[in-house]
Amino acid sequence: MNRKLKMKDLVLIALLTAVYMLLYMVSMVVVSVLGPFGHAISPGICGLLSGAVLLFMNRRLGKMWEYTVFTLLVMGAFALMGGGYLPWLVSSVAMAVTADLLASGSRETPVWRLAAASGLLHVGQAWGAIIPSVFFVESYRSHWIERGVSAEEMDGYIRFTRGAMGLLSTAVVFVLAALGMYLGYLILHKHLEKRKA
Amino acid sequence: MRVNPLVVLLFNLLLPVAVMFPGNRFQHLFFLSFASFILLLLRRGRRLALFLCVYAVFLAASRVSLWHPGFAGGFFSVFFYISMQFIPCLMMASVLIGDYSPGELISALQPLHLPRSFVVSLVIVLRYIPTFRREFGYIRESMRLRGVPYSVRRPVQSFEFFLVPQLFRCALLADEITAAGLTKGITHPGRRSSYYDVRMQWSDYALCAALFLGTGVLILWR
Amino acid sequence: MAVIEARSYAFTYPGEEQAAIRDVTFRIGGGEIILIAGDSGSGKSTLLRSLNGLIPEIAEGRTEGGRFLDGKDMDGLSICEISRKVGSVFQNPRSQFFTLNSTSEMVFSMENYGFAREEMERRLREIERDIPIAPLMGREIFSLSSGERQLLALASAMSLGPDILLFDEPSANLDYRNAMRLRRLLAKLRSLGKTVLVADHRFFYLDRMADRVFLIGQRTLRCFASEAAFRESSYNTRSFDLFGADFPVRPRAETGECAASMKNVSKWQVLKSVSMELRRGEAAVLVGANGAGKTTLARLLTGALRPDRGTVEVPRLPFYVMQDADYQLFGTSVESELEIGRGKLPGGEKERVLREMNLWQYRDTHPFSLSGGEKQRLQIAAAALSGAELIIFDEPTSGLDVSSMERVSGEIVRLSESRAVLVISHDYEFIRRTADRIIYLKNGRTEQDFCLTEETVERLNHIFTDMEETDMEETDES
Numbered sequence: 001m002n003r004k005l006k007m008k009d010l011v012l013i014a015l016l017t018a019v020y021m022l023l024y025m026v027s028m029v030v031v032s033v034l035g036p037f038g039h040a041i042s043p044g045i046c047g048l049l050s051g052a053v054l055l056f057m058n059r060r061l062g063k064m065w066e067y068t069v070f071t072l073l074v075m076g077a078f079a080l081m082g083g084g085y086l087p088w089l090v091s092s093v094a095m096a097v098t099a100d101l102l103a104s105g106s107r108e109t110p111v112w113r114l115a116a117a118s119g120l121l122h123v124g125q126a127w128g129a130i131i132p133s134v135f136f137v138e139s140y141r142s143h144w145i146e147r148g149v150s151a152e153e154m155d156g157y158i159r160f161t162r163g164a165m166g167l168l169s170t171a172v173v174f175v176l177a178a179l180g181m182y183l184g185y186l187i188l189h190k191h192l193e194k195r196k197a
Numbered sequence: 198m199r200v201n202p203l204v205v206l207l208f209n210l211l212l213p214v215a216v217m218f219p220g221n222r223f224q225h226l227f228f229l230s231f232a233s234f235i236l237l238l239l240r241r242g243r244r245l246a247l248f249l250c251v252y253a254v255f256l257a258a259s260r261v262s263l264w265h266p267g268f269a270g271g272f273f274s275v276f277f278y279i280s281m282q283f284i285p286c287l288m289m290a291s292v293l294i295g296d297y298s299p300g301e302l303i304s305a306l307q308p309l310h311l312p313r314s315f316v317v318s319l320v321i322v323l324r325y326i327p328t329f330r331r332e333f334g335y336i337r338e339s340m341r342l343r344g345v346p347y348s349v350r351r352p353v354q355s356f357e358f359f360l361v362p363q364l365f366r367c368a369l370l371a372d373e374i375t376a377a378g379l380t381k382g383i384t385h386p387g388r389r390s391s392y393y394d395v396r397m398q399w400s401d402y403a404l405c406a407a408l409f410l411g412t413g414v415l416i417l418w419r
Numbered sequence: 420m421a422v423i424e425a426r427s428y429a430f431t432y433p434g435e436e437q438a439a440i441r442d443v444t445f446r447i448g449g450g451e452i453i454l455i456a457g458d459s460g461s462g463k464s465t466l467l468r469s470l471n472g473l474i475p476e477i478a479e480g481r482t483e484g485g486r487f488l489d490g491k492d493m494d495g496l497s498i499c500e501i502s503r504k505v506g507s508v509f510q511n512p513r514s515q516f517f518t519l520n521s522t523s524e525m526v527f528s529m530e531n532y533g534f535a536r537e538e539m540e541r542r543l544r545e546i547e548r549d550i551p552i553a554p555l556m557g558r559e560i561f562s563l564s565s566g567e568r569q570l571l572a573l574a575s576a577m578s579l580g581p582d583i584l585l586f587d588e589p590s591a592n593l594d595y596r597n598a599m600r601l602r603r604l605l606a607k608l609r610s611l612g613k614t615v616l617v618a619d620h621r622f623f624y625l626d627r628m629a630d631r632v633f634l635i636g637q638r639t640l641r642c643f644a645s646e647a648a649f650r651e652s653s654y655n656t657r658s659f660d661l662f663g664a665d666f667p668v669r670p671r672a673e674t675g676e677c678a679a680s681m682k683n684v685s686k687w688q689v690l691k692s693v694s695m696e697l698r699r700g701e702a703a704v705l706v707g708a709n710g711a712g713k714t715t716l717a718r719l720l721t722g723a724l725r726p727d728r729g730t731v732e733v734p735r736l737p738f739y740v741m742q743d744a745d746y747q748l749f750g751t752s753v754e755s756e757l758e759i760g761r762g763k764l765p766g767g768e769k770e771r772v773l774r775e776m777n778l779w780q781y782r783d784t785h786p787f788s789l790s791g792g793e794k795q796r797l798q799i800a801a802a803a804l805s806g807a808e809l810i811i812f813d814e815p816t817s818g819l820d821v822s823s824m825e826r827v828s829g830e831i832v833r834l835s836e837s838r839a840v841l842v843i844s845h846d847y848e849f850i851r852r853t854a855d856r857i858i859y860l861k862n863g864r865t866e867q868d869f870c871l872t873e874e875t876v877e878r879l880n881h882i883f884t885d886m887e888e889t890d891m892e893e894t895d896e897s
Contacts, residue, residue, distance in 0.1 A: 007314065007384070008477055012371035014318040018325040019363055022333070032280075056364045069318075076319045080293050082209040082286020187357035190751040191365070191785060298523035300530050324519065335746045338723055342739050343801075344760030345749065358749045365787040366745050373514035376473050380507045381517060381575070382531040385499045390533045392526040 003105075005063050013066060016053050017073040023049045040126065040169040047122035047177025051184025054118050055111075059192050062107030064100060067121060071096035074125075088128020095124025115181035122177035123170055198238045199394065201401040202297050202305040205289045207408060208232065215412045216282055224415040225282060231408065232285035239296060248288050255281045299324050304391035317383060321374065329363065336362060421446040422582060422614050423470060427484035430465055430474055439465045443484070443640045445633065447616075449582065452609050454625055454646070455618040456654070457635035458820045459792050463618040466635060467585050470616070472501035489582075503532070506576030508569075510588040510818070513743070521558045521571050528578050539578075546574050549607055564709045566597035573604065584608060586617045590624060591818035592742075594709050594845035596886045598624040620820040623847070626659040661847045662880045668873060669832075672855035675699035678808040678839035679720055679737065684729035689715050691863035692729065697809060702835035704842045704850050704871075707860035708886050713843045716860065717811050720841070737809035738802045742817065744794035748786040753778055756786050757801050764804060772800045775830055777823075792819045799827055803834055810834060812842045816849045828852040847883060857882070 005013075027045035057066055071092050079089075103109045103117035212228050229252070236245040259277035297305070299320040306316050340346055340358055347355045378384075397405075429441035440462040447453060457463050468474040475482055476498045486493040488504055509515040518524045525546075529539045546552060552574045555567055563571065569589060576584060590598045602624040608615050617625065625646075632649035634641045643649040650659060679697045684690060689712040697703060697720075705713050718724045719731050721739045741747055750756030757769050773779040776796040781789060786797060795815055802810045812831065816824045824846070831853050834840055844850055850857070850871075857875075859867040859882050867882065869875050 006477075007379070008371055008375040010314055010318045011321060011375050011378075012367060014321040015325055015367040015370055015374075016364070017322045018329055019360075019367065021322065021326055022329055052360055052364065056367075060368055072315070073319055073322055076315070077322050080206060080209060080319075080323070081290035082212060082283055183353075187353060187361060188364075191361055193751075298518045298520050300518055300523045300527050304530060324517075332746065335741075339741065339747045340749070342721055342736065343747070343749065344736070362745065362748055362787075365785075369745070369787070370514050372477070373509070373511055374517070375477055376468075376507075377509060377515045377517060379473060379476060379498050380471055380502050380505075381528040382499050382502050382579070383517075384497075385531050385533070388533050390530050390535060390539075392523070392530060392536060392539050 003063060005061075005065060005069065009061050009063060009066070010069065012060065013057065013070050014073060016057055017070055017077065020046075020050050020053050020070075020074065021077055023053070041172050041176065043122040043125035044169075044173035044176030046125075047118055047173065048180035048183065051115075051118060051177075051180035051182065052188045053184070054121075055114060055181060055184040055188055056192075058103065058109055058114060059107055062104060062109070064105045066104050067099045067117065068093065068096045071121065071124075088125070091127040092121075092124040095120045095127075111181060111185045114185075115178035118181045119174040119178040123174050126170060126173040198240075198400075199398070200235055200238055200292075200404065201395065201397050202293060202302055203308070203397065204401050204404050204408075205235070205292050206306075207405055208235075208289050209286050211408055211412050212282075212286055215416060218416045224412075227411050227415060228282075228285040231411070232288040235292065235404075236288060239292065241292070241296070244291060245288070248284060248291075252281060252284050255284070294323050294326060298393075301391060301393050301395060304389050304393075305395040307389060307395075313384075313389075317378070332363065332366075333359065421487070422449050422489060423447045424487040424490075425469075425485070426487075428469065428486055429483040430469055430478075430480055431483075432478065432480045435480075438483075438638060439480075440469075440635065440638055440640065441483075445640065445642055447614055449614055450609055450612045451630045452605055452615045452617065452625070452628055454622060454629040454632045454649075455616060455635065456620075456622070456632060456649070457618075459620070459790060459823065461635045462638060463635055464587060466633075466640070467507075467587055467616070467618055470583075471505045471507045471585055472496070472498040499532075502528075502581075503579055504581050505583045505585060506579065506581035508572045508576050508584065508586045508589060510591050515572055516560050516568075516575075519560055521555050521560055521563065524560065524571060525552070525556075525575050525578055528575060532579065542578055542580065546577050549611065550574055550577070550604060565592045566594070566600065566709055569593060569597065569601065570604075582612075583614045583616070586615070586619070588619050588818055589617065590619055590621050592814075594886070595847065595883050596708050599887050602628060620818070621846075622659055623661045661883075664848070666848070666851040669852075669855065669871065671870070671872065672701045672835070674701045678735075679733040680731075681716075681719065681726075682730050682732075684719060684726040684731060685863075686712075686715055686719060686724060686727050689863055690719075693860075693863070693865055694729075695858060695865060695868065697839040697841055699808065699839050700836060701855045702831055702840040702842060702853055703856040703858055704844055704854040705858045705860060706843075706845065706850070706882060706886075711860045712863060713860055714813060717813060717841070717843060720809065720811060733809060735808050737811055738805040738807035739811045740795075740798045740802055740813060740815060742813045744791070744798050745787075747798060748794065750786055752783050753786060753789070753797055754782040756797060757804050759801070761804065761806070768804060772803050772830075775803075775833075776800045776826060792823050795819065796823065796827065799830055803830060807838065809839045809841065812840070812844075814843060814845070816844065816846045824849055825852070850879070851876075861885075 024046045027042055027049055030045050031042040054067070057070065075089050075092055099117035099121040102120070103113050208231065215224055215228070233245055233249070236242075255277050259281065262277065293302070302320050302323070303316050336359060337347060345354070345358055347359070424446045425443045428443040429438045431438040443466065455463050455466060465474065468478065469486060472493065474480065482494070488496065488501065493501065516524050517527050525543065526539050529542065550570060550573065552570065555563065555571055555574070560568065560571070589601055593601060605615055605617070605625075606628065622629070627646065629646040632643040632646055634643065634649065634652070634654055636654070643652065675698055677696050677698050680695070682694050683692045684694070685692055693716065705716065707713050715724065717739065719726055720733055721737055722733065748756060749759050753773065754769055757772070758764055770779060773782055776799060778793060778796055778800065781793065786794065789797065799812070799815060802812070815827055815831070819827065828849055831840060831842065835855065842853065854871045856870050857867065857879055858865055867878065869878060871879060
């Protein structure tokens with residue numbers, strides 16, 4: 001089997017990315033009920049839903065750098081749609097590379113490794129979302145302080161928000177994405193076992 | 198009136214950066230008005246109206262949740278506030294996905310000197326998002342007719358039937374699209390021309406200048 | 420000098436021991452129409468792909484022997500170079516278009532090769548002289564009818580000015596009217612000096628048009644020097660002469676209770692006061708030109724659409740087999756697909772139906788691994804076991820070769836003995852074999868609704884020619 005990514009493979013990754021983006025949009029809807037904490041873990045919700053997509057990619061291609069290319073396309077799509085932060089790009093791609101090193105290069109990677117890979121990949125995305133959230137909170141805070149709300153009152157609102165965006169949401173994202181891979185395996189594995197005679 | 202895709206891209210790259218430097222109330226209004234202006238230039242009045250309605254809903258929601266005591270209210274108002282900041286980006290995203298054809302985008306992005314294979318792949322992502330969205334509708338209809346409708350009571354099965362066929366279709370489509378692309382010369386090295394004018398016009402440069410200026414001023418003057 | 424030539428060419432797919440095609444030798448000059456015939460899976464696509472460069476570009480297999488384009492060895496040509504000379508029109512409407520807009524699709528290839536804008540305009544005007552593309556320009560591809568899409572695909576393939584055009588099952592999704600339009604286009608292409616290769620199962624639209632016929636069977640190629648020679652061969656073909664061929668006489672159907680009815684139904688501008696009753700024991704075939712409202716009618720029966728006026732009564736959920744099987748396959752294997760939405764079925768039942776459809780050997784394979792024709796047959800098997808009172812088939816034989824079409828016909832006839840069956844079809848041979856009743860939808864109304872018997876076959880033939888004439892009137896006006 002040819003190890004390098006060919007055009008057909010890139011097209012497959014692109015199509016799976018389109019499906020992934022739709023799942024991301026669904027997860028945004030889910031997340032909207034959870035408020036800003038939800039926003040911080042939205043990559044985790046997406047990871048929960050998209051395990052099957054990443055599993056399928058591995059079983060069909062299993063080539064090195066598939067997840068990095070995938071992440072670059074996701075980032076590219078987000079950049080075009082308004083989510084293009086340099087920190088996000090850097091953290092996402094860095095984690096995607098580790099995900100590839102962990103899981104790609106074979107079409108038979110065990111599910112636990114894929115789960116960890118998905119976890120890392122989505123954590124990389126989450127970090128990118130966390131950093132700007134911190135800035136927004138600043139912006140929001142100064143916005144209302146300008147309007148006469150007292151600083152202590154604002155800090156009261158914000159404190160939990162800021163604290164939550166840190167270790168806790170990273171852990172939550174990792175776990176959700178890993179679970180997502182198991183969910184993906186659950187719905188997909190029987191489909192992958194049968195091959196044409 | 199044409200707006201070069203690069204202008205839209207620039208907007209979506211600048212806004213997130215600008216938002217990291219908060220403190221100027223007018224910043225958000227600037228981006229919202231700029232995005233609205235672009236939609237008007239492209240004669241997408243109805244779409245603009247839709248976005249503004251959504252914006253109004255979020256605005257109202259953020260005000261309402263602030264009056265709510267306790268921290269649920271605070272939580273939500275932060276969330277709505279953040280979302281509102283990004284509505285202008287969504288407006289521009291709708292333009293990139295809906296109003297430019299894949300060929301235009303590939304040609305327009307040439308000045309960025311990204312690898313052709315990456316640009317083509319990215320354009321495929323954008324091209325198929327709306328198509329897949331429509332196809333999920335067909336799958337849902339099929340599920341209903343086969344007697345396995347979407348059901349909250351059987352979420353895993355519903356999810357499986359909904360998603361798995363689409364994944365397999367992607368594999369089939371990949372072969373077909375690659376074949377179509379190759380026979381249309383998509384791997385031809387050398388410069389790609391465009392039937393549509395994708396060079397930056399003076400109007401595009403003016404818009405970019407306005408963007409840079411506005412962003413810069415609003416960041417510095419806080 | 421031959422335009423295309425092959426010398427003892429063979430191709431083996433990776434992982435296979437046997438070659439997919441071998442000992443392929445031929446020479447083709449300019450201004451010829453060649454029909455490539457052969458059963459599904461025989462190697463027609465492999466041959467076409469060998470000629471447009473997709474093999475070996477995406478196929479990763481092993482080639483032997485030589486292929487020559489204008490005297491040059493194709494092994495030494497890149498696919499970009501080949502695509503300048505060889506244009507391809509694929510059969511799959513959903514993925515042969517790279518863009519979503521017809522104009523941008525037509526210029527896409529030219530843009531890839533860096534043509535200047537004036538050159539693109541010039542070529543578009545040149546194409547317009549030969550093919551009526553003006554009504555197609557600037558439209559959403561999604562909104563085009565299948566005939567229009569075919570035309571768009573052809574115009575796009577011609578934009579680079581190739582000398583050779585390859586068509587892969589072009590009539591699969593075309594109704595009679597559009598297939599005859601294609602016939603006229605192919606004649607036009609030949610008169611322009613182009614070399615045209617058409618791989619297809621159905622050839623009525625090529626009646627007396629093919630200069631030569633290549634038959635692919637048992638992995639090798641047999642060249643017939645003329646269409647007449649081919650017709651005389653022993654190959655079981657679909658008919659060239661649709662209306663003159665012999666068909667078995669169907670016994671008169673005994674109809675039972677009513678499974679579905681529509682009274683004075685109107686929908687959008689498409690259907691205007693349609694009434695009909697569908698009864699058990701009868702296979703009714705709905706015919707009409709593309710856009711006449713057949714799919715709309717079917718969707719009203721399934722409950723996907725509500726009528727604007729009138730009533731639709733379908734007491735139980737019908738089974739609807741859509742044209743594109745890919746939206747309807749949910750199982751992990753062919754066998755388990757039959758049980759979707761049904762729970763466990765007795766093994767004997769499943770075996771009988773799968774054997775009927777020639778799918779028993781695939782019972783453990785994944786539905787998506789099947790070919791297009793096999794997927795269609797799987798859908799029909801699922802319909803047979805579904806227990807629904809009304810079964811609706813939307814173009815069940817598009818793209819099927821003779822033997823598959825006959826199997827499908829047989830199964831539908833069997834189904835119609837106990838249920839009500841409605842088939843939307845434009846496949847004349849299939850209709851003659853299967854229909855008890857013909858419903859002709861025109862201008863939003865059921866213009867004709869009659870039982871198909873020996874006496875009324877003429878009426879069916881008139882319907883087909885009526886559809887062709889309407890089209891010719893329209894094109895005369897434009």
